[in-house]
Amino acid sequence: MxxxxxxxxxxxxxxxxxxxxxxxxxxxxxxxxxxxxxxxxxxxxxxxxxxxxxxxxxxxxxxxxxxxxxxxxxxxxxxxxxxxxxxxxxxxxxxxxxxxxxxxxxxxxxxxxxxxxxxxxxxxxxxxxxxxxxxxxLERCIRGKKEKFLKGEITNSHLFGYKYNHKKKTYDINEDEANIVRRIYDLYINGMSSRQILMLFQAENIPKFFRGKSVGWNDPSVILRILKNDSYTGVFHAFKHNTPKEKNRYKDKSEWINIPIPAIIDKEKFELANKKIKENTDNSSRNTKRIHLLSRIAYCTCGRSIYSRTANKKDYYICASKNYKKKDESEYNKCINSRFMLSDKVDKIFWQALCKICISKKSIEDYINQQKSDIKIDKIILQIKNIEDNIIKKKKEQSKIIEWFSSELIDDNVAKEKLEKVNKILISLKKQKEELEKSINIKNKPEKIFNIFKNEKKITLEEKRSLIKKIVDKVYIERIDNNKNSKMNISIYIIFK
Ligand SMILES: [Zn+2]
The missing domain is CATH 3.40.50.1390 (Resolvase, N-terminal catalytic domain)
Incomplete structure (x- = not known):
């Protein structure tokens, strides 16, 4: 050479x-x-x-x-x-x-x-x-693990309430932690909510460790997870997951290997607590159906819808992106504005703004004209452009997968899985784009909007809501203050029907 x-x-x-x-x-x-x-x-x-x-x-x-x-x-x-x-x-x-x-x-x-x-x-x-x-x-690794489980050995070494016995490869009770577990069950059965228990633990400075590090009690879901984990009744479920990679997917229950461990909670108590959890979630889902002026018409500036969420007995509006798990929040169309906004306050500000705009035919016309003129530099246009770019990117990805598949670089299962994933994103992107585009087209004449607004009774929440439904297509809301909790400042952008 x-x-x-x-x-x-x-x-x-x-x-x-x-x-x-x-x-x-x-x-x-x-x-x-x-x-x-x-x-x-x-x-x-x-x-x-x-x-x-x-x-x-x-x-x-x-x-x-x-x-x-x-x-x-x-x-x-x-x-x-x-x-x-x-x-x-x-x-x-x-x-x-x-x-x-x-x-x-x-x-x-x-x-x-x-x-x-x-x-x-x-x-x-x-x-x-x-x-x-x-x-x-890989196969040997799984087989080896399974054999260990069948012998009653546990390989997972973290379960709150227990300490891992490295010699016997099983769990022994950690009395300090087990007492906390018992207390959680008792408090919950006696009517405390998971959040209240959390606050109590925080007030009492109850320690919590994970892998030797103090992590404290910081989320009510931790309490709920302990309440829902039936391992505490004395059965550890091993071999629950499908493959080491797909930790979220469970095997069929019949395939699980049940390994006896010392019980911390008796079965009756566990079932009582879980009955209560079910009741509480049923109730809270009923609670969220309270009427808000902006439900179903409020959108975040990222293009996603805004929904209501109840926390500390107050209702908040929040961008739907808050609902995604972190890994689902892919790089496309990230929301930079998902902050909690007190629903009552937003409704009030919105209603005032709407009344002000609808005070005359002229003012409605002005508002819509203003909208038309700044729409070119408006965020909505930018969002559409952004989404369009992403659609092109995803389409390229799609053809690349097909190219790989046809040159046999990946087999059909992998190709199918990849394509399905890309398609899902494409569909959601296209939907977002459609929604945004719709928002720029206003069909009704200012006169019609004004007449409806003038003539409809609007005293009760229901009356206001039904009026809004007739004239308003969408409302973009965005929290624009930098305050953490005190004064909330929001910008409202109304799109008429
Ligand atoms: Zn958002």
Whole structure:
């Protein structure tokens, strides 16, 4: 091979300590790669080092390398062997193709794969074996865990109320914590709410530790989780989850392995508490059906709807994004404004604003005209543009998945799963866009709005609500103050029907 290489990128990866012991250590990989690069005449070295699993392409250093080679100033990529690149055959091929497209030289220290048919084949076979081994390791791992569970051994070592007995691999009661668990059940059964119990614990400074760190009592859901966990009646459920990756998905109950542990709460008490939880949630869902002037017509400036939530016996409006779990809040259309707004106060401000606008035909006309003129720079337009960009991005992603699938880089299950995910996001984006676009079209004439407003009785909440329904299509509300709780300042943007 000629010495025309100047800059060499060295890619190294370790995922476990075990590998380090078996001679795959980063230092030894880098050393071997540098030696190879020097032999080939490279002068400059750039190191790309990942310490993650080789089953995913989402590795920081690999991602950086994939971006850097597109810039064209890397002449050669050196890697210890194919497994370092990826432990999945499809991914190995994918990266190899990509590397070769932008930088013609990919060299493995162990084996020159590219110059012969044999090399290509051995590369493929090696990749297949690496993948097969990974599957086997995973399977062995699950099987091993299951065997342990069947023997009555518990591998999970954190359950409040217990201390893990490392020798016997089971739970012993931690009396201090168990007393707190018992107290929670008693307090709840005797009528305290989870929030009240939380406040009591905070007032009494009751300690709570997790992995040796003091975490305190900071969320009523922690109390509820303890009340709902039937492990406290003396049965620990193991083998509940489907795969190690999908922690949220439970297996069918019949597959669970039930391991007896010392009970802290008797069954009757547990059932009593859980009956109460059910009653309380039923009641609270009835409570939220109180009438608010803006329910179903209020929107956040992020495009999502705003809904009512009750906390401390007060009702608040809040952007629907608050309802998502963090992982669902993807990078598209993030809400930067999801703050609680006292419903009564917002209703009052809104009603005053509406009355002021509807004082005459002229004032309604002015409001709508003003809206039309600032709509070009308005947030709504920006939002639409933002959503459109995201739709394009997602569509590209869609065709990429199809491309991967048709070139057999991913199998049909993976493709299906990926496509479904993208489609779901696309549908929601399109819906958001439609909603926003609708908001710019006002159909009614100011005169009609004015006549309805003038003629309808509007004293009770119901009367106001029915009037609003006739003339108002949407109301964008946004909290614009910086105060944490005291004075609330909101901006209101009314879209007439
Ligand atoms: Zn929002």
């Amino acid at each position: 000629k010495n025309y290489f100047n800059t060499a990128a060295i890619y190294a990866r370790v995922s476990t300590k075990r590998q380090a012991k078996e001679g795959f250590s980063l230092a030894s990989q880098i050393k071997a790669c540098k030696k190879k690069a020097s032999e080939l005449g490279a002068i400059n070295f750039r190191e790309y080092i990942d310490e993650t699993s080789g089953t995913t392409l989402k590795r920081p250093a690999l991602t950086k390398l994939r971006n850097d080679i597109k810039k064209g100033d890397i002449d050669i990529i050196i890697c210890y062997d194919q497994d370092r690149l990826s432990r999945k055959l499809g991914q190995q091929l994918f990266i190899t193709e990509e590397f070769e497209k932008f930088c013609k030289n990919l060299i493995f220290v162990c084996g020159d794969y590219k110059n012969s048919v044999d090399g290509r084949l051995s590369y493929l076979i090696k990749g297949a074996i690496a993948e097969y081994e990974r599957e086997r390791i």
